[in-house]
Amino acid sequence: MESSRFIITVIGSDRVGIVARITTVMANFNVNIVDISQTIMQSIFTMIMLAEAPQVNFDLAAFQEAMGTEGKSLGVEVKVQHEDAFRFMHRI
Amino acid sequence: MLMNPNEILETIQMVRMEHLDIRTVTMGISLRDCSHPDIEVFNENIYEKITNRAKELVRTTNEIQSLYGIPIINKRISVTPIAVAAESCRSPDFVSIAKTMDEAAKDSQVDFIGGFSALVHKGATVGDLKLINSIPEALAGTEKVCSSVNVATTKTGINMDAVSLMGDIIKKTADLTAERDGIGCAKLVVFANAPEDNPFMAGAFHGIGEPECVINVGVSGPGVVNAAVSELENPNLTEISETIKKTAFKITRMGEMVGREVSRRLGVEFGILDLSLAPTPAIGDSVAAILEAMGLERCGAHGTTAALALLNDAVKKGGAMASSSVGGLSGAFIPVSEDAGMIEAVRAGALSLEKLEAMTSVCSVGLDMIAVPGNTPASTLSAIIADEMAIGVINKKTTAVRIIPAPGKGVGDSVEFGGLLGNAPIMQVSDFSSEIFVKRGGRIPAPIQSLTN
Numbered sequence: 431m432e433s434s435r436f437i438i439t440v441i442g443s444d445r446v447g448i449v450a451r452i453t454t455v456m457a458n459f460n461v462n463i464v465d466i467s468q469t470i471m472q473s474i475f476t477m478i479m480l481a482e483a484p485q486v487n488f489d490l491a492a493f494q495e496a497m498g499t500e501g502k503s504l505g506v507e508v509k510v511q512h513e514d515a516f517r518f519m520h521r522i
Numbered sequence: 523m524l525m526n527p528n529e530i531l532e533t534i535q536m537v538r539m540e541h542l543d544i545r546t547v548t549m550g551i552s553l554r555d556c557s558h559p560d561i562e563v564f565n566e567n568i569y570e571k572i573t574n575r576a577k578e579l580v581r582t583t584n585e586i587q588s589l590y591g592i593p594i595i596n597k598r599i600s601v602t603p604i605a606v607a608a609e610s611c612r613s614p615d616f617v618s619i620a621k622t623m624d625e626a627a628k629d630s631q632v633d634f635i636g637g638f639s640a641l642v643h644k645g646a647t648v649g650d651l652k653l654i655n656s657i658p659e660a661l662a663g664t665e666k667v668c669s670s671v672n673v674a675t676t677k678t679g680i681n682m683d684a685v686s687l688m689g690d691i692i693k694k695t696a697d698l699t700a701e702r703d704g705i706g707c708a709k710l711v712v713f714a715n716a717p718e719d720n721p722f723m724a725g726a727f728h729g730i731g732e733p734e735c736v737i738n739v740g741v742s743g744p745g746v747v748n749a750a751v752s753e754l755e756n757p758n759l760t761e762i763s764e765t766i767k768k769t770a771f772k773i774t775r776m777g778e779m780v781g782r783e784v785s786r787r788l789g790v791e792f793g794i795l796d797l798s799l800a801p802t803p804a805i806g807d808s809v810a811a812i813l814e815a816m817g818l819e820r821c822g823a824h825g826t827t828a829a830l831a832l833l834n835d836a837v838k839k840g841g842a843m844a845s846s847s848v849g850g851l852s853g854a855f856i857p858v859s860e861d862a863g864m865i866e867a868v869r870a871g872a873l874s875l876e877k878l879e880a881m882t883s884v885c886s887v888g889l890d891m892i893a894v895p896g897n898t899p900a901s902t903l904s905a906i907i908a909d910e911m912a913i914g915v916i917n918k919k920t921t922a923v924r925i926i927p928a929p930g931k932g933v934g935d936s937v938e939f940g941g942l943l944g945n946a947p948i949m950q951v952s953d954f955s956s957e958i959f960v961k962r963g964g965r966i967p968a969p970i971q972s973l974t975n
Binding site for chain 1: 525526527529530531532533534588589590591592772775776778779844
């Protein structure tokens, strides 16, 4: 693990304000969005973000918890996973 | 996008819906420097060493679980076979060592500790016999300790004295844990060609050729393979094999990544990645379901051995491509009680002990988590072990027997162990006696390695 980039996935039913509220939490933790994509898959809203966390003073556990809590209040599932989890599986 | 959204969602799907998990991160710890003639001192030494080495294991593993969002189900410890490490202890039995291991495992917050083991494939030392005779009491008096005995190898043949003894030991272990359906036997494996770096229980121990301390990872995913095979539209078997291979590749990569990161953070050498399709009682997370997805009405029908051979081989090929550190058992497990599809197949009358035995000749491990009537004679248990050892020895592979003669239970009953161990219907064994054959003792010589027909 060398980078501090994370894949953030938001899965659930679509509603107003998901992107706004999720990205607000990210901003509070000083997490930068590198890339973002959003689709509706089988009527399920999915948003995938590649995000960069600060190199220092970044508390991953607290960030994951804050994102999870915000997701819950929006009725969506939010996951924050290090990018290697995906890179390793699909790329050699 | 910088990463392919479909690939990201595929990974998420594997974890959310298809039970992809890292089954275990197992820390192997050498106890060879703990020897002492006084068993009290020995126990202090091993407690100290285990808890010291493993003190950061669970915390670190949990951190990695949340970093990658991949569940890590078990954290485990394996140690030098106790028969070796405790050989010089003067005490008449080794039960207190098992209790010390149990304490150390609890205090380290791990799920299991393996290595209450002896390697007696050619013959037994005084320490080996002390250990083996301590097994029933050791397993009855502990929760987390697992035991294994290697009684055969391809290079040495089958030690039939040990095979005969193990039948008695399994019976005693069942009797001492009778109030829990003989659960002690679920923590006891008899091996041929036991691997020294296997992270899976109950057979994990830290082999003689292993380093001081090592991290071995066991990754699982029958549910992922099942889903991938089920999604194919009218495939032929070549296409099924190709799909399994690709899926195994992905699962292995995940395990490799986790293993390397755990080992880096702990400053402990990375040993091996064991890619084994280890089923759980969860629906769909089943090796039987994969075989059925290939087109068999029920696991156990004619064709099951061929289907399992395809599965096992494709898993190994995908795994070997994905990581240079593949080791341990690596293949498909067929533990009856832990696999909802196997349980169903037994209940439906599709899967018998004989068919399972045939299946073990083409998959990893062997007769695993099989419950048989409580009145099965010890000599019949030994004979079942001997058959299974012969398959391993002749085919140059690991085979094992983990069998539970459930006290007071007969065919038609079932036993309930709970958790990952699941529940098992009692299976029929042959009523004809093997007693004289088993009691002859001696050694079945090592097989010839040429003229291989």
